[in-house]
Amino acid sequence: MAHDHAHNAPPSETAMRVKALETLLTEKGLLDPAAIDALVETYETKIGPRNGAKVVARAWTDPDYKARLLEDGSAAIAELGFSGVQGEDMIVVENTDEVHNMVVCTLCSCYPWPTLGLPPIWFKSAPYRARSVIDPRGVLAEFGVELSDDVEIRVWDSNAELRYLVLPQRPAGTDELSEDELAALVTRDSMIGTALAEAPAG
Amino acid sequence: MPTLTPDMVPGLVAGGASCRMDVDVAPKFKVGDAVTARDINPLSHTRLPRYIRGRTGRIARDHGVFAFPDTSAASGTHSDPQHVYSVRFEGSELWGDHANANACVYIDLFDNYLELA
Structure with missing residues (x-):
C-alpha cells in the first residue's frame, strides 16, 4: 500500500455539525449559502492583521493620532476605515518601558476582527485561555518574550463586549523608516501582546 | 427574518x-x-468567569452602558442595560502565593456582578 489512510473517511464531527447547521438555516430560508462564501472570502482576503499594523504604524508616527487612539479606540481605528463586527467597541492599550499588555478571552475566543482578522487556533485553545491569567510570564516566555519583573504585566480578559488591541513599543533604530516600513514590523502577535514588534532588518 | x-x-x-x-x-x-465580584453560579449564560467570583479589585474605567448578556441570552434581544467597568485585580488576590511577580488582570464587569468591598 502506498499510504495507509482512507480517502473516503467520513468527515469530522465538527464538519458534519457545520454542514447540518448550514442545511437547516438554508431550508428555513434564513441563509443563502453563497453568503457564507462571501463571509469566508472577506476574512481570508480582505480583513486581517495588516489592518491593525496600519493603525499601530500611524500611532507611532502621529502623536495626535496616538492620543485619539488611546482616548477612543473605536473612533480612531474607524478613521483608517476599519470598523464593524467584533470591533464595535475597541480599547487600545499601550506598551511602555514600565507596562506590558497582553490579551486573552478566558470564556471563549473574543478578538478584534476588523483590526486582526479571525483569531489564531492557539488563542482559542483552553491552555492559552487558562494559563494567560495565572502565569502570563510563563506563557510569554514560551512565545520567546522574557520581561524583567520590573515590568508590570497587565492581562486583559475580553470577557464582555469590549475588544482589545495592544499598541506595541516602537523598536529602536526605526527613526528613518516610513509608515509603511514601520507597519511591516508589526506582527499579529505583537498586537495580542504575545510578542514584541520586530526589529528592523540590518 | 430576511x-x-x-x-x-x-x-x-x-x-x-x-x-x-x-x-x-x-x-x-x-x-x-x-x-468584590459576587459569588454567583448561574447554570445559564454569564460573562463572570469563575476565577473572578468572590475576589476584590478596583474600578479602573467606566465603559458606559451595555446590554446585560446574562439577560439578553435568554430574551434574545438587548436588555437589562447597565454600566460595564474595567476592573483591575492584583495577581496576589486571584492566585495567592502562586501569582506571578508584578502581574494583574483587567476584566470587564457589569453592575450586576459587583458589590462594594
Missing part, C-alpha cells in the same frame, strides 16, 4: 452590532471604588 444573501455581507461586516445601549442608566460604582 434571508442572509451575499450582497448583505459587506454592510453587515462593516457595520457590526454593538451591544452598547443609548439609555440613561446611573452607574452603581465609580473609578477608584474597591469592588
Whole structure:
C-alpha cells in the first residue's frame, strides 16, 4: 500500500455539525449559502492583521493620532476605515518601558476582527485561555518574550463586549523608516501582546 | 427574518452590532471604588468567569452602558442595560502565593456582578 489512510473517511464531527447547521438555516430560508462564501472570502482576503499594523504604524508616527487612539479606540481605528463586527467597541492599550499588555478571552475566543482578522487556533485553545491569567510570564516566555519583573504585566480578559488591541513599543533604530516600513514590523502577535514588534532588518 | 444573501455581507461586516445601549442608566460604582465580584453560579449564560467570583479589585474605567448578556441570552434581544467597568485585580488576590511577580488582570464587569468591598 502506498499510504495507509482512507480517502473516503467520513468527515469530522465538527464538519458534519457545520454542514447540518448550514442545511437547516438554508431550508428555513434564513441563509443563502453563497453568503457564507462571501463571509469566508472577506476574512481570508480582505480583513486581517495588516489592518491593525496600519493603525499601530500611524500611532507611532502621529502623536495626535496616538492620543485619539488611546482616548477612543473605536473612533480612531474607524478613521483608517476599519470598523464593524467584533470591533464595535475597541480599547487600545499601550506598551511602555514600565507596562506590558497582553490579551486573552478566558470564556471563549473574543478578538478584534476588523483590526486582526479571525483569531489564531492557539488563542482559542483552553491552555492559552487558562494559563494567560495565572502565569502570563510563563506563557510569554514560551512565545520567546522574557520581561524583567520590573515590568508590570497587565492581562486583559475580553470577557464582555469590549475588544482589545495592544499598541506595541516602537523598536529602536526605526527613526528613518516610513509608515509603511514601520507597519511591516508589526506582527499579529505583537498586537495580542504575545510578542514584541520586530526589529528592523540590518 | 430576511434571508442572509451575499450582497448583505459587506454592510453587515462593516457595520457590526454593538451591544452598547443609548439609555440613561446611573452607574452603581465609580473609578477608584474597591469592588468584590459576587459569588454567583448561574447554570445559564454569564460573562463572570469563575476565577473572578468572590475576589476584590478596583474600578479602573467606566465603559458606559451595555446590554446585560446574562439577560439578553435568554430574551434574545438587548436588555437589562447597565454600566460595564474595567476592573483591575492584583495577581496576589486571584492566585495567592502562586501569582506571578508584578502581574494583574483587567476584566470587564457589569453592575450586576459587583458589590462594594
